[in-house]
Amino acid sequence: MKTTDTEAETGTNAAPESRPSNFVRDIILDDLKTNKYGGRVQTRFPPEPNGYLHIGHAKAICLDFGLADEFHGHTNLRFDDTNPEKEETEYVDSIMADVKWLGFNWDGLFYASDYFDQLYEWALKLIRDGKAYVDDLSAEEIRKYRGTLTEPGKDSPYRNRSVEENLDLFQRMKAGEFPDGSRVLRAKIDMASPNLNMRDPVMYRILHAEHHRTGNKWCIYPMYDYAHGQSDSLEKVTHSMCTLEFEDHRPLYNWFIQQLGIFPSQQIEFDRLNLTHTLLSKRKLRQFVQEGRVRGWDDPRMPTLSGIRRRGYTPEAIRNFVASIGVSKTTGSIELAMLEHFVREDLNKRAPRVMAVLRPLKVVIDNYPQNQVEEMDAVNNPEDPAAGSRKVPFSRVLYIEQDDFREVPPPKYFRLSPGREVRLRYGYFVTCTSVVKNDKGEVVEVHCTYDPATRGGNAPDNRKVKATIHWVSAAHAVDAEVRIYENLFLKADPSDVEEGQDVLDNLNPNSLEVVTSAKLEPSLATATVGSRYQFERLGYFSVDPDSRPGKPVFNRTIALKDTWAKVERKQGGKS
């Protein structure tokens, strides 16, 4: 297993000693010390191909691959494809693409369905050993016989069939002699166990369904509990990490391995990722897609890896985020702000700066020569001198952001207003002299004068201005569509719903805002799909695949921190 080194990774591989410890690493360290597995570390990432991967899976991926990597071990990608009714090749493909994008390469590529023959042989063995039996009870009867949380279950009347009869029936189940749901194969364990998973769990069910890989070869399919541990064992997995809800399954995981006398993989459970303002449920996400609440699995508002990739998040940011949140067994919820911090941190280092105006307000510099155009020098990235500089055209008519002008400036507002001088970034100092309004009284044009001595943005007399604002030359501007996203959920906990409502009622109706007439500096005319920029003073933006020649489409990845917005909020909102 190796991580794929992407851009600007030099020196960011933190020294192992500075890595915060966690209980999973401690277990591995201990196993290494006691030579439990001959010094070997083998993990696996085992998604079911029934949907797209989301940020929660990123935690598992980073853990599975990262821990193995740390101890020079190996990691397999294994598709847990034991339920043909839910699984599709489309999902297999997207999962592989997402894992690679995150920066990981698997050693072995496996499918639980690779093991169907072996699993079947092992089932025959368990039957012969008197550890499994065919049950004719219906699903509902099985539920009734199972008992409850507080009452023990009852043995099925079919529990004590002879080995011969069980063998015959199970082989005929496989041969397709019985309809779906008519019989199951169950492990014979303990109907009175306080752990419901041990009350004779179902091993095989009859499903006359086409499997995305094995086609119609099988009409009986193993259950998760019967397939997972043995799959781990077959791959000689040493540390099988999964989420907390499988804790109660561990005794069963161990039981099958023990009865079969096969390689003893060990299951270790950790807390799944929960993020505020975010829903991480494949089922719900699928519903959003199917009901058209979002544009697809890769809608930039989705917490899927394909969604956040399209939005402009980087794999490095996600890996840093996951590393920072740690691993434990406490059930909690991480603030979205934490994720956003790592996205900004990474983008700040790598994203070239450009000037773009989202909501244009026309500015005319009255004393600037009518047809003059100057090429101003602009730094591409103040965080990265190697990024160099570019030329940006300056002329008499410009666009600035509507927010950067106020006819009546509120307290602490430093930007342009009548009589005030500000700096046009990389341009000149300009002073507002007058405004033009439409019949509704709205300012539609601002007139200024400039000081020719301040070319580039510095005054020879050292006078200061309190604000620097960005601009785009009207004659040179590239028109663009910009999509601005808000959280899909305004509530920190999306599943906190009123009586009789569901999460869909919590969906933020304003999660997408499309700005159709943004003005970009001309260097952006050739921006390639997927490339990321900082629009100065606004945020980070990336080029969407919907872009067409001459009409780029940008997604706002995330806004810059906005101290003014905070000040304004404190003052009681916009005036």
Add this chain to the structure above:
RNA sequence: UGGGCCGUCGACUAAUGGUAGGUCAAGUGCCUUUGGAGCACUUUGUCUAGGUUCGAAUCCUAGCGGCCCAGCCA
């Protein structure tokens, strides 16, 4: 109300019987040709009650609180 797991700043997480620390968030100041970034500083924490111990966030007991389990899903 049976079983399992878990309780450390607002959030996440470290301290492995010996100085309660880090990151995010929040706040203050400095700096600034991005009200960005950066730098410095600050606030707030061991669920409760007993016990063991020279010493407890850590071990024990009880209580309280949270999460998970009654699919022929994973």
